[in-house]
Amino acid sequence: MSSPEVTQGPGPPEEIRAVPVRRPGRWIAAALVLLVAAALARSVITNARFEWHIVGKYLFDQRILEGLLVTIELTVIAMAIGVVLGVILAVMRVSDNPLVSWASWLYIWFFRGTPVLVQLLFWYYIAALYPKLALGIPFGPALVHPNVNTLITAFRAAVLGLGLNEGAYMAEIVRAGLISVDDGQTEAAQSLGMTRVQTMRRIVLPQAMRVIVPPTGNETISMLKTTSLASVIAVTELLYSSEQIFAVNYKTIQLLIVASFWYIVCTSVLYVGQFYLERYYGRGASRAGQARDGLRFGAFASPRGGR
Amino acid sequence: MSNAMVKAEGVHKRFGRLEVLKGITLEVQPGEVMCLLGPSGSGKSTFLRCINHLEKINAGRLYVDGELVGYRQVGDTLHELRENEVTRRRAEIGMVFQSFNLFPHMSALANITCAPRCVKGVSREQARAKASELLARVGLADKLDSYPAQLSGGQQQRVAIARALAMEPKLMLFDEPTSALDPELVGDVLEVMRQLARDGMTMVVVTHEIGFAREVADTVVFMDGGVVVESGAPDVVLGSPKHERTRAFLSKVL
Numbered sequence: 001m002s003s004p005e006v007t008q009g010p011g012p013p014e015e016i017r018a019v020p021v022r023r024p025g026r027w028i029a030a031a032l033v034l035l036v037a038a039a040l041a042r043s044v045i046t047n048a049r050f051e052w053h054i055v056g057k058y059l060f061d062q063r064i065l066e067g068l069l070v071t072i073e074l075t076v077i078a079m080a081i082g083v084v085l086g087v088i089l090a091v092m093r094v095s096d097n098p099l100v101s102w103a104s105w106l107y108i109w110f111f112r113g114t115p116v117l118v119q120l121l122f123w124y125y126i127a128a129l130y131p132k133l134a135l136g137i138p139f140g141p142a143l144v145h146p147n148v149n150t151l152i153t154a155f156r157a158a159v160l161g162l163g164l165n166e167g168a169y170m171a172e173i174v175r176a177g178l179i180s181v182d183d184g185q186t187e188a189a190q191s192l193g194m195t196r197v198q199t200m201r202r203i204v205l206p207q208a209m210r211v212i213v214p215p216t217g218n219e220t221i222s223m224l225k226t227t228s229l230a231s232v233i234a235v236t237e238l239l240y241s242s243e244q245i246f247a248v249n250y251k252t253i254q255l256l257i258v259a260s261f262w263y264i265v266c267t268s269v270l271y272v273g274q275f276y277l278e279r280y281y282g283r284g285a286s287r288a289g290q291a292r293d294g295l296r297f298g299a300f301a302s303p304r305g306g307r
Numbered sequence: 308m309s310n311a312m313v314k315a316e317g318v319h320k321r322f323g324r325l326e327v328l329k330g331i332t333l334e335v336q337p338g339e340v341m342c343l344l345g346p347s348g349s350g351k352s353t354f355l356r357c358i359n360h361l362e363k364i365n366a367g368r369l370y371v372d373g374e375l376v377g378y379r380q381v382g383d384t385l386h387e388l389r390e391n392e393v394t395r396r397r398a399e400i401g402m403v404f405q406s407f408n409l410f411p412h413m414s415a416l417a418n419i420t421c422a423p424r425c426v427k428g429v430s431r432e433q434a435r436a437k438a439s440e441l442l443a444r445v446g447l448a449d450k451l452d453s454y455p456a457q458l459s460g461g462q463q464q465r466v467a468i469a470r471a472l473a474m475e476p477k478l479m480l481f482d483e484p485t486s487a488l489d490p491e492l493v494g495d496v497l498e499v500m501r502q503l504a505r506d507g508m509t510m511v512v513v514t515h516e517i518g519f520a521r522e523v524a525d526t527v528v529f530m531d532g533g534v535v536v537e538s539g540a541p542d543v544v545l546g547s548p549k550h551e552r553t554r555a556f557l558s559k560v561l
Contacts, residue, residue: 184406185410188404188409189410190361190397191359191397191401192397192398192426192474193422194422195394202421203410207412283454
């Protein structure tokens with residue numbers, strides 16, 4: 001039997017050259033987008049009330065930068081609390097012990113069910129409920145008696161409110177990650193003689209991370225912006241610092257632009273961090289491992305960098 | 308106590324109200340290769356999983372190398388084993404799954420060295436040397452750094468066998484190791500298992516590969532509906548089955 005005949009002359013086959021279908025809709029849509037963009041740009045540039053020189057003047061103001069630092073501190077600490085609490089609550093939630101699982105459910109139910117702003121205010125005024133705290137043996141003698149009013153500063157109230165609230169959301173994210181890992185992985189690990197803790201730490205959690213990292217990135221970006229709520233309880237974070245300045249000079253819009261600028265810079269940095277984290281935990285996830293190793297952040301940001 | 312590697316006495320297993328094993332009694336001697344055959348739902352895989360305590364049995368007694376699986380008997384009372392005792396015994400039993408269950412976030416090398424290092428505390432160099440040797444033995448010496456997703460099904464299953472062997476088990480359990488493979492990849496995996504049998508490993512194999520069972524098994528057990536229908540040498544059970552149910556099954560799969 002002869003192989004099927006392939007009609008092919010010398011050299012590569014001729015590429016198809018055809019007249020593309022006309023798409024007038026695309027041109028109209030593009031024109032509309034450009035028009036709107038141009039109108040926006042024009043108003044931003046020509047409207048003198050923007051007072052861009054004021055924006056520039058306060059962009060690197062000492063008070064703004066100090067506020068930015070507090071915002072970053074709040075974000076980092078609250079997220080750290082949220083992640084640790086989330087892992088603990090998620091593991092509790094999938095526990096075989098019904099009371100432990102139920103306690104976790106109750107926590108999540110409560111902290112997701114009340115607004116985070118209310119929680120912030122609650123922690124700020126906690127001294128009204130518990131003026132004195134007694135740390136010691138439960139139902140036994142107390143060892144230290146800190147005064148709650150001095151213990152719970154505005155910053156600590158914000159950390160507590162944001163962190164405890166975040167824990168409830170992170171718990172659901174971590175739990176989703178844990179149940180996304182196939183039971184066969186646990187069985188394989190157990191059949192090799194690994195303990196439950198070893199299985200969780202070396203086999204299940206690293207795989208769950210692939211599912212956990214993207215929404216955690218979202219949560220971090222969201223947290224960065226939610227810290228602005230702490231301005232309500234007079235934490236001098238980015239927004240409150242801006243407010244303090246415009247309360248004096250009435251340059252409200254300009255200082256809000258300054259604050260927005262720094263928020264957007266920070267979230268952009270987080271985008272980059274998330275990209276690398278996702279790539280790290282995506283190890284072994286795709287067949288094209290070598291191609292993936294060549295991927296850089298630029299490839300994600302610009303369509304041309306793909307290959 | 309007899310010196311059987313696996314000894315089952317009237318093993319029962321229920322899932323809720325569904326009785327999957329209705330009294331399994333059998334023995335596997337050291338160095339013996341036993342193949343479990345039977346239609347799906349007959350309880351073969353469940354029995355296999357009971358042997359390394361992935362499933363708890365509801366009644367009967369199950370021994371591996373003279374030790375009760377999952378319990379300690381003091382007088383007439385059974386005490387559940389603590390986790391470290393269960394894991395110590397599991398570490399001595401290798402298991403190979405139908406769906407491979409390689410750890411996808413680890414290279415082939417890390418898959419194999421993971422358990423020896425964290426369970427037995429073998430040094431990194433020692434574990435690595437052993438893993439290279441095992442991968443060469445299953446014909447994958449060049450796949451040390453490949454991730455499971457970059458390997459074919461047959462290659463993945465051979466890495467999984469190497470992973471189980473790295474713990475130096477005294478007993479290997481195979482749960483339909485070739486059922487998820489393309490027909491042309493089955494041969495490589497069976498060849499590795501054949502070699503293992505020749506080297507004297509005690510093996511319990513749930514399989515649909517009648518040819519493999521005929522050639523390699525010392526004993527063939529035919530199960531249906533949670534009981535052992537018949538068992539014996541392969542040429543007896545496969546060649547001239549006594550029971551109608553066995554004949555009907557074999558006529559369909561041969």
